[in-house]
Amino acid sequence: xxxxxxxxxxxxxxxxxxxxxxxxxxxxxxxxxxxxxxxxxxxxxxxxxxxxxxxxxxxxxxxxxxxxxxxxxxxxxxxxxxxxxxxxxxxxxxxxxxxxxxxxxxxxxxxxxxxxxxxxxxxxxxxxxxxxxxxxxxxxxxxxxxxxxxxxxxxxxxxxxxxxxxxxxxxxxxxxxxxxxxxxxxxxxxxxxxxxxxxxxxxxxxxxxxxxxxxxxxxxxxxxxxxxxxxxxxxxxxxxxxxxxxxxxxxxxxxxxxxxxxxxxxxxxxxxxxxxxxxxxxxxxxxxxxxxxxxxxxxxxxxxxxxxxxxxxxxxxxxxxxxxxxxxxxxxxxxxxxxxxxxxxxxxxxxxxxxxxxxxxxxxxxxxxxxxxxxxxxxxxxxxxxxxxxxxxxxxxxxxxxxxxxxxxxxxxxxxxxxxxxxxxxxxxxxxxxxxxxxxxxxxxxxxxxxxxxxxxxxxxxxxxxxxxxxxxxxxxxxxxxxxxxxxxxxxxxxxxxxxxxxxxxxxxxxxxxxxxxxxxxxxxxxxxxxxxxxxxxxxxxxxxxxxxxxxxxxxxxxxxxxxxxxxxxxxxxxxxxxxxxx
Amino acid sequence: xxxxxxxxxxxxxxxxxxxxxxxxxxxxxxxxxxxxxxxxxxxxxxxxxxxxxxxxxxxxxxxxxxxxxxxxxxxxxxxxxxxxxxxxxxxxxxxxxxxxxxxxxxxxxxxxxxxxxxxxxxxxxxxxxxxxxxxxxxxxxxxxxxxxxxxxxxxxxxxxxxxxx
Numbered sequence: 001x002x003x004x005x006x007x008x009x010x011x012x013x014x015x016x017x018x019x020x021x022x023x024x025x026x027x028x029x030x031x032x033x034x035x036x037x038x039x040x041x042x043x044x045x046x047x048x049x050x051x052x053x054x055x056x057x058x059x060x061x062x063x064x065x066x067x068x069x070x071x072x073x074x075x076x077x078x079x080x081x082x083x084x085x086x087x088x089x090x091x092x093x094x095x096x097x098x099x100x101x102x103x104x105x106x107x108x109x110x111x112x113x114x115x116x117x118x119x120x121x122x123x124x125x126x127x128x129x130x131x132x133x134x135x136x137x138x139x140x141x142x143x144x145x146x147x148x149x150x151x152x153x154x155x156x157x158x159x160x161x162x163x164x165x166x167x168x169x170x171x172x173x174x175x176x177x178x179x180x181x182x183x184x185x186x187x188x189x190x191x192x193x194x195x196x197x198x199x200x201x202x203x204x205x206x207x208x209x210x211x212x213x214x215x216x217x218x219x220x221x222x223x224x225x226x227x228x229x230x231x232x233x234x235x236x237x238x239x240x241x242x243x244x245x246x247x248x249x250x251x252x253x254x255x256x257x258x259x260x261x262x263x264x265x266x267x268x269x270x271x272x273x274x275x276x277x278x279x280x281x282x283x284x285x286x287x288x289x290x291x292x293x294x295x296x297x298x299x300x301x302x303x304x305x306x307x308x309x310x311x312x313x314x315x316x317x318x319x320x321x322x323x324x325x326x327x328x329x330x331x332x333x334x335x336x337x338x339x340x341x342x343x344x345x346x347x348x349x350x351x352x353x354x355x356x357x358x359x360x361x362x363x364x365x366x367x368x369x370x371x372x373x374x375x376x377x378x379x380x381x382x383x384x385x386x387x388x389x390x391x392x393x394x395x396x397x398x399x400x401x402x403x404x405x406x407x408x409x410x411x412x413x414x415x416x417x418x419x420x421x422x423x424x425x426x427x428x429x430x431x432x433x434x435x436x437x438x439x440x441x442x443x444x445x446x447x448x449x450x451x452x453x454x455x456x457x458x459x460x461x462x463x464x465x466x467x468x469x470x471x472x473x474x475x476x477x478x479x480x481x482x483x484x485x486x487x488x489x490x491x492x493x494x495x496x497x498x499x500x501x502x503x504x505x506x507x508x509x510x511x512x513x514x515x516x517x518x519x520x521x522x523x524x525x526x527x528x529x530x531x532x533x534x535x536x537x538x539x540x541x542x543x544x545x546x547x548x549x550x551x552x553x554x555x556x557x558x559x560x561x562x563x564x565x566x567x568x569x570x571x572x573x574x575x576x577x578x579x580x581x582x583x
Numbered sequence: 584x585x586x587x588x589x590x591x592x593x594x595x596x597x598x599x600x601x602x603x604x605x606x607x608x609x610x611x612x613x614x615x616x617x618x619x620x621x622x623x624x625x626x627x628x629x630x631x632x633x634x635x636x637x638x639x640x641x642x643x644x645x646x647x648x649x650x651x652x653x654x655x656x657x658x659x660x661x662x663x664x665x666x667x668x669x670x671x672x673x674x675x676x677x678x679x680x681x682x683x684x685x686x687x688x689x690x691x692x693x694x695x696x697x698x699x700x701x702x703x704x705x706x707x708x709x710x711x712x713x714x715x716x717x718x719x720x721x722x723x724x725x726x727x728x729x730x731x732x733x734x735x736x737x738x739x740x741x742x743x744x745x746x747x748x
Contacts, residue, residue: 163646169646171646171648174585184636184650185588186588582637
């Protein structure tokens with residue numbers, strides 16, 4: 001960087017040169033100083049509202065908010081003076097004056113940013129300010145989450161996250177002391193067009209928004225000798241679960257995860273990656289058939305239930321573009337309760353399929369109609385990564401010291417193509433690898449389709465497959481999906497195939513993933529680090545093409561005949577329902 | 584204070600809709616005009632119910648929640664319709680010290696609605712207002728444009744009688 005772009009400042013008396021225009025928060029980080037933030041989240045919520053990041057700037061009339069205040073030449077900043085500490089402590093005490101301080105039983109105890117700051121700043125009088133406290137009712141109307149406004153600190157991160165998804169069904173309503181986060185006309189979340197993505201949950205600094213905990217149901221099933229309990233883990237879980245046990249972001253913990261699940265008492269520990277490979281067989285076949293038979297194009301992926309719900313609410317007219325393939329979670333469950341149940345001689349009614357998912361919308365998905373191939377729900381319970389982490393903790397399993405174990409067979413087999421499903425572009429790449437084979441009869445020259453990788457909001461690529469021009473687009477985050485949907489509606493979209501993942505960056509950044517504090521997220525690209533773990537896994541895999549998965553091949557040979565068969569449609573495909581934007 | 588959301592069914596007319604559509608057509612494309620459109624809509628309908636806020640949200644391409652957020656932030660926006668007779672009790676300083684809260688409470692008791700609400704038959708609405716500049720008559724209330732002053736709670740039944748209660 002050229003010198004002209006640098007400014008000279010002093011932080012706590014220490015001189016340093018930093019790029020012009022960055023915030024005091026960022027400059028302090030360069031100086032090795034952490035400034036706490038409760039509302040600020042880089043790129044998501046930059047409103048300078050919570051006042052916890054106040055610092056002293058020489059010559060300024062009052063303390064300034066480090067998160068949004070830019071540095072300037074000659075600026076002298078103090079981050080740890082008595083005045084600063086007192087201000088932060090008072091802010092925390094004021095927040096606590098209306099906060100439900102039920103920390104002992106709070107699911108966020110230990111991961112709560114407010115709790116941590118209170119500890120750091122020595123807030124020893126939680127009742128420093130006594131006054132009126134509004135008691136809010138819980139909103140537990142939605143399938144996937146509970147809002148408890150008694151723990152809300154009005155940081156507005158959830159609102160920003162919802163806006164960032166282009167959904168905007170929550171906001172700050174009323175005024176002054178009555179200000180609270182809710183939906184329009186204070187309707188329950190289940191009565192508005194929430195897509196269940198859970199981005200509000202992973203951005204909440206406290207326990208005001210949490211997923212619905214289904215771990216008790218899982219334990220009950222495991223403890224029931226009548227039940228045969230099968231667990232399967234989505235591709236991205238191996239790349240994120242370690243974070244809940246203090247490991248570095250992007251650590252692949254597949255082996256330890258399998259070991260932990262076995263110790264929790266599941267009868268079978270399988271890999272959703274198998275079902276991802278199966279999804280590719282069906283989806284690539286569906287795409288080729290749509291091309292051949294003049295079906296509705298572009299075809300859009302259907303793996304992400306948050307995205308599906310978004311499409312149903314906001315673009316119901318584009319439902320025919322959605323692939324009819326069930327998501328990998330549901331394909332997995334459907335395969336268990338039909339083929340595997342038959343093979344093992346187990347009544348599907350006594351089989352309990354549990355999915356470990358990066359996603360809160362998966363909880364909603366298990367309850368969708370047309371997801372019961374064997375006459376019982378394909379999947380019984382969907383747990384988030386966080387819920388699994390809690391189960392492991394409460395079972396006293398010393399996760400970090402577990403040996404690496406292998407998935408059970410036959411549905412522990414997977415390919416690199418299935419693994420990369422967890423990151424934006426992964427489904428597209430996996431599908432392209434197999435589509436080339438389906439269309440040309442030959443393998444792709446390289447399994448790497450680099451153009452669709454990475455964390456860009458929208459990615460486009462053009463491939464020549466045989467005589468076919470395959471133009472594709474990939475978007476993650478429903479706000480970005482909206483751009484592509486509007487293009488389809490206006491007739492501008494000349495794509496053949498579109499991949500959409502509901503959460504920004506894909507499942508690795510799903511609403512069910514471990515929560516990282518703002519102090520981490522403001523400086524680390526969580527999405528890229530987690531995705532790298534999956535691509536690394538893919539690279540090392542001896543098999544990288546879904547059609548090479550022998551468990552998938554056997555399933556077709558013994559049960560489904562071939563991809564896209566009548567039987568495959570009965571078991572592995574589903575339908576969608578137009579939903580209203582306003583109820 | 585939290586605003587009361589009316590449960591009275593929306594009875595908007597085509598004529599009202601046409602008026603609002605015309606306002607929106609003029610302002611669409613400039614989201615900074617949201618407040619203006621909301622004010623116009625309130626002029627047309629008398630309040631901003633769910634159905635009207637949806638029209639505004641769609642027309643201005645602003646999420647419904649944002650419209651609702653604005654409507655609950657500013658005191659000028661009403662979520663309940665005005666009745667045929669809108670009773671407005673002054674809670675300004677002079678009226679308040681002379682006991683206007685008791686007048687308001689009595690009205691509330693007889694009409695069965697709270698401040699900010701409208702009776703189910705659409706006949707009466709009740710609201711508290713800031714100083715209307717008639718402090719010499721404190722405590723004071725207005726029924727539409729009719730002013731009643733030097734009141735006590737005991738006068739309330741007689742006033743209401745004039746309007747058919």
